[in-house]
Amino acid sequence: MTAEHHPTRSRLVVLAGPTAVGKGTVAACIREQHPDIWISVSATTRAPRPGEIDGVHYHFVSHEEFDHLVATDGLLEWAVVHGRNRYGTPRAAVEEQLEAGRPALLEIDLQGARQVRERMPDALMCFLAPPSFEELERRLVGRGTEDAEERERRLRTAREELAAESEFDVTIVNTDVPTACRELVDLFSSRTSS
Known part of the structure; x- marks a missing residue:
């Protein structure tokens, strides 16, 4: 499906990876440095x-709420x-952002990423x-939580999660957060301009 099918609709980028890889830290970097990118807040x-x-x-x-x-x-x-x-991603908020043409990021686990792949x-x-x-x-040990x-x-x-890497379109190695953040942001510009 190409962008022409939804001229105003933005593309969704899904960030997943193993526990403690730094998904939250990379998302926080994007939240701070790129406020134009909307980041979904999961329910848990x-x-x-x-x-x-x-x-x-x-x-x-x-x-009960979940x-x-x-x-x-x-x-x-x-x-x-x-x-x-x-954990789950509230649907309405994601749809609103995409329909408004705003770049949207989901930072989720592997199981969730597979469901999004099926639905979107x-x-x-x-x-x-x-x-x-x-x-x-x-x-993981250093986090102490x-x-x-x-x-x-x-x-x-x-x-188990590491074994699923081949299911994804792109891999970013989180050697350091600023570089991973920059590479992830670059994915938005490469997708929205195509």
Whole structure:
């Protein structure tokens, strides 16, 4: 599908990758340096981490509220992540931004990215990869937000997620955040000008 089918509609870029690869950090860099790019705020049933603000980092919702969003088709995608909490992308906000012609970024997990691929096949799928698995493990341990059991669960998930890289249109290696941010922003200009 080409841009001509929706002359005013912007393209959607989906950023996914393994846990602790730095998706949130790269998205925060884009939010700060490129306010013209709209970044979706996911809904989640997990509790806020220190410093996270409801409506800014996530929409923190109860299990009942999440059930209602699922039942009313209010989510573009959703998934159970790490076998525990649910995350999802509110559909209406994404549609509004795309219809308004604004560049839109979804920073989501692999399961969610697969659902978006099915529902919006013209989205550009970008995989954020670590320089190595050892570096990914170092980042996860260094974050200090999970206990040992949770770290092990996330590392198992990360190994599976890394194996999905070939499903994506583009891979960006997150060696350093400013470079990854710049490469991701460049994808918007390459897609919107085509």
